[in-house]
Amino acid sequence: MKKNADLNQEATLDGNEAAASVAYRFAETIAIYPITPSSTMAELADEWSSKNKPNLWGTVPALTEMQSEGGAAGAIHGMLQTGAMSTTFTASQGLLLMIPNMYKIAGELTPFCMHVSARTLATHALSIFGDHSDVMACRQIGFAMLCSGSVQEAHDFAAVSQTTTLKARIPFLHFFDGFRTSHEVAKISMLSDESLLAMTDNQCIEAFRTLALTPDNPMIRGTAQNPDVFFQAREACNSFYSQVPDLVQKSFDHLAELTGRKYKLFDYVGHPEADRVIIIMGSGSETTHETVNWCLEQGQKVGVLKVRLYRPFSAKHFLAALPPSVKKIAVLDRTKEPGALGEPLYQDVVTALFEANSQTFKPTVVGGRYGLSSKEFTPSMVKGIFDELAKSAPKNHFTIGINDDVTHTSLDYDPEFDIEPKSVTRCVFFGLGADGTVGANKNSIKIIGEETKNFAQGYFVYDSKKSGAITISHLRFGPKPIQSSYLVKKANFVACHQWDFLDKFDVLECAAQGSVLLLNSSFAKEKLWDQLSKQTQTQILEKKLHVYAIDAYKVARETSMGGRINTIMQTCFFAISGVLPREEAIGHIKTAIKKTYSKKRQRDGGEKFQSRRPYPASSL
Numbered sequence: 200m201k202k203n204a205d206l207n208q209e210a211t212l213d214g215n216e217a218a219a220s221v222a223y224r225f226a227e228t229i230a231i232y233p234i235t236p237s238s239t240m241a242e243l244a245d246e247w248s249s250k251n252k253p254n255l256w257g258t259v260p261a262l263t264e265m266q267s268e269g270g271a272a273g274a275i276h277g278m279l280q281t282g283a284m285s286t287t288f289t290a291s292q293g294l295l296l297m298i299p300n301m302y303k304i305a306g307e308l309t310p311f312c313m314h315v316s317a318r319t320l321a322t323h324a325l326s327i328f329g330d331h332s333d334v335m336a337c338r339q340i341g342f343a344m345l346c347s348g349s350v351q352e353a354h355d356f357a358a359v360s361q362t363t364t365l366k367a368r369i370p371f372l373h374f375f376d377g378f379r380t381s382h383e384v385a386k387i388s389m390l391s392d393e394s395l396l397a398m399t400d401n402q403c404i405e406a407f408r409t410l411a412l413t414p415d416n417p418m419i420r421g422t423a424q425n426p427d428v429f430f431q432a433r434e435a436c437n438s439f440y441s442q443v444p445d446l447v448q449k450s451f452d453h454l455a456e457l458t459g460r461k462y463k464l465f466d467y468v469g470h471p472e473a474d475r476v477i478i479i480m481g482s483g484s485e486t487t488h489e490t491v492n493w494c495l496e497q498g499q500k501v502g503v504l505k506v507r508l509y510r511p512f513s514a515k516h517f518l519a520a521l522p523p524s525v526k527k528i529a530v531l532d533r534t535k536e537p538g539a540l541g542e543p544l545y546q547d548v549v550t551a552l553f554e555a556n557s558q559t560f561k562p563t564v565v566g567g568r569y570g571l572s573s574k575e576f577t578p579s580m581v582k583g584i585f586d587e588l589a590k591s592a593p594k595n596h597f598t599i600g601i602n603d604d605v606t607h608t609s610l611d612y613d614p615e616f617d618i619e620p621k622s623v624t625r626c627v628f629f630g631l632g633a634d635g636t637v638g639a640n641k642n643s644i645k646i647i648g649e650e651t652k653n654f655a656q657g658y659f660v661y662d663s664k665k666s667g668a669i670t671i672s673h674l675r676f677g678p679k680p681i682q683s684s685y686l687v688k689k690a691n692f693v694a695c696h697q698w699d700f701l702d703k704f705d706v707l708e709c710a711a712q713g714s715v716l717l718l719n720s721s722f723a724k725e726k727l728w729d730q731l732s733k734q735t736q737t738q739i740l741e742k743k744l745h746v747y748a749i750d751a752y753k754v755a756r757e758t759s760m761g762g763r764i765n766t767i768m769q770t771c772f773f774a775i776s777g778v779l780p781r782e783e784a785i786g787h788i789k790t791a792i793k794k795t796y797s798k799k800r801q802r803d804g805g806e807k808f809q810s811r812r813p814y815p816a817s818s819l
Contacts, residue, residue, distance in 0.1 A: 210389045211648030211655060214347070214380040215239035217354035217387060218314045218373065219288070223247055224255045224395060225312075225361040228283040229262040230274035232293065235327050236377040237316040240288035255392055255399070272297035279309050280420075282411030284404070286311075286361075290377055291318035294333045298340060304370050305341030307420060308439060310407050311370040312360045316381035317481070317533075319572045328573035329377030331481065331533040335543050337372060341436075343443050344510035346480045347375040349684070350385040355460060356507070358390055358398060359450040365403035366450075367443050376482040376533075378573055379684055383482075384641055384657035386648035394457045398450065444513035464513055465520035469502020470495060472524040475588040478548055479531040480506035482684040483569065483576045489682040490581035493618040500524075501585050506544065514551040527563045527588040531599075533570045541566045541596065565595040567610070574600050577685045583612025617689055623677035624778070626692040627709050628768075629700050632661065632668045635765030636696050640672040642791035643769055647676045647778055650787055656681040669700065676778065690714060692776060693744075696751070696768050701731065707738040717771055718748040719764060747775055 212220075219240040223229070229248070231241035241264075248262040265271040271287050278285040289297060294315055304311055317334045319326040334344065345360050347353040353375045360371040375381060412420065424432060444464055455461040469476065469491045477487050484505040494501045504520055530549075532542030540546065545566030552564065567584065570576045580599045587593045587610050596608060603609040619625065630636025637659050648655035653676040660671040673687040689711040696719050700706055710716065716739065722730050727748055731739070739746060749771055751764035760767075766788060773784035 208389050208391070209386060209649065211384060211386045211645040212350070213239070213382050213384045214350045214353040214375055215316060215382065216243055217350050218347075218357040218375070219243045221354060221357035221361065221390065221395065222286045222288070222312070222314055223252070223260060224392065225399075226254060226260045226284055226286045227256075227258065228278040228285045229260050230265055230271040230278065230285070230287050231262065232265050232268045232271040232289070234268065234290050234293040236318060236329065236381045237288045237290040237293075237314070239381070240314060240316070244288070255396055268293035268296040269299075272300035275311070275313075276300045276304055279304065279311055280412045282408040282413075284310075284407070286313060288314050288316075290316045291320055291327075291333045295320070295336060298337065301337065301340050301342060301370070303421070306436075308368045308436060309370060309410070310364040310368055310403075312357075312364050313370075313372055314357060315372060315374040316377040317374045318377040326572040329379055329381075330571045330573070331374075331376075332535070332571075334372065334374045335532075335534045335536070338510055338543060341369070341440075342372040342510065343367070343369050343447070343508070344372045344374065345447070346507060346509055347373065347380065348480065348482050348484045348505065349682075350380060350383055351387040351460070352462075353380055354387055354390065355454060355458075355462070358395055359447065359454060359462075362395075362398045362400070362453075363443070363446050363450045365407060366400060367446050368439055369443050376573075379482045379658070382659060383684070384644050384648075384655075385681070386653075386655045388458065388460075390458070397457060398453055440511050443511050444508060444516055447508050448516070462507060463520065464508040464516045466505040466507065467502055467520045467522065468492075468505070469522075470500040471522060473500045473502035473522050474524060474526045475500070475529075475585055476502045476504055476521065476525045476527075477529050477531060477581065477584060478504045478506065478544065480509060480544065481533060483531065483533065485682040485684045486576055486578060487581050490578040490585075490618065493578070494582070494585065499585070509544070512547045512551070514554060517548075517551050518555055523560060525562050527593060528565070529584050529588055529593070530564060530566045531569050531584075532566065533568075535568055535571060542568060563593070565593050565597065567597040567599055568608075569599045575685055576600060577614075577616075577688075578618045579612045579614055579616035580610075582616055583610050586612075619683060619689070620677070620679075622679070623675055623681065623683075624692070624776070625687045625690045625711075626672075626674040626694070626772070626776075627687050627690040628672040628674070628694045628696065628772075629704070629706055630670045630672065630696045630765070632670050634696065635763050636768070637661075637670050637672055639765035639769040640674060642788070643772065644674055644676070646784070646787045646791065647674075650779065650783075651676075653677060653778070654680050656683070658686070660686065669704070692772070693717070694768060694772060695719065696764060701735055707735065707742065707744070710738070710742055710744060713743050714745070715775055716744045716746045717768070717775065718746065719751040719768060720748040721750050721752065722748075724748070747771065 223244050233241045251259050275285050275287050317331050319330050320332040347356045360373040364371045451462045487503040491503045530545040532544045597610050598608045599610050644655045644657035655676040658673045690709045692715045693710045694717040695706050751767040754767050755764050
């Protein structure tokens, strides 16, 4: 089959937009209720619908905002019963409110795909950040569950989920890590309409439409059943689920024919005769992949098995992907299930190995928890796990990334361990919530990704208070795809957009030796050094930093920009970094400013501008 790669354009966007761009084009009806961190998917779908952007078949999806996530799920269920291709987006408690309707959608074998930016469930405390506790609460519903580990995968797997559900008649829950993937900005290859249509089986769409409830073709659905038939009817779905793994792999293979990007249900990366393997899914698999590559260069026999299709869990494909040489396995779960013998993925792996009933292949398996509530997961932690597996009796049910001084589950690791290649430029920007720093940096990473040959990545850390609190932007760019799904630890460029941050935070902790420091300072050049604290002066001298300063607030006042210093500091970054010629960079910045602020100007100028519907504050 001829590749459509020439039709697929590169773009720099975040995981939410990557998934939503596919979901919207496959949808005829959409029901939404925004919840952090999935809100962007709903908001983009609403924006596109209000602007009459067509789907793959030239019609504009009808979008409805409900008053709760439960309402959105009920509306979706009703839309599906009419034979309309539908979708929705959610996370966390919002996903749990959809569960009753999800059971019905799955039980009725209805083709459907929803997209979830996986987020922590509120337990002892609320957290808006990401882990897998919400999607793991859905594993017995009957939805197929496909997990993306990067922005590119969020885009590709959205297409695989949408096309496979039509063939399998099993609904799909496509998920990726909240904030880490949903809000990470990266350069990807976008699937064109032609590619998506090529992956779609029109006969399956017509078959789905014949299931619609209509007086022209009466049928019964949603009955009540007694013990004489319920059990038998419940088992009747088995054959539908047994075919899902092969159908997903066929969709992966079709995607590879069109784009060259190859995926498997379980992707193994590492030494062909590895003795130690980590099994993981989500964004952590990218960090593990990066670390495995480093370990291989050191001569270690290690590997990582990335789980793509979590439900139905195919033991056949899982066992085929594991190298037969493996002696010890660490299974990592990004959730905690109190009272269980082990976390979900760990139990699935142990069950698959036990049921294989092999007399020769009996590796030691241990389970561990990582990354709850977006806790950092770094190469140093991956190395710590491999070091633990090298022991004669590795600890089971461990934690990594915290110091558990109560029940002593945590593993030791070297926090100074760093494997990022020198070819990658790393930047950290400290700003104030609502001062425009994050917006400017999103524009910067898009400029670098789209106007140079570099691959680019941007990730933005917010305090949960958001506006008025500190924001830290982490930018990377380099000649190769970036798999570093963690915060920058050793930056080549550090910018502090608020002077008082130097006294409140250890801004220079992340500065690498010989890196650049850009300060927003109201002090004259000859007085600036004396205004720095002794600690900051010592760090600058010890790390041999190159210091630049500008009075951005003065420039903003003189140019009638008020307190908006973001574009001024952005211009300084491009001028110092040299990633683009200065005048070219300024031209791109001006274009980005027009795009960013054009709507605001229309509103402030009294011109007609009105959202299709007012949004409530996103649920927490």
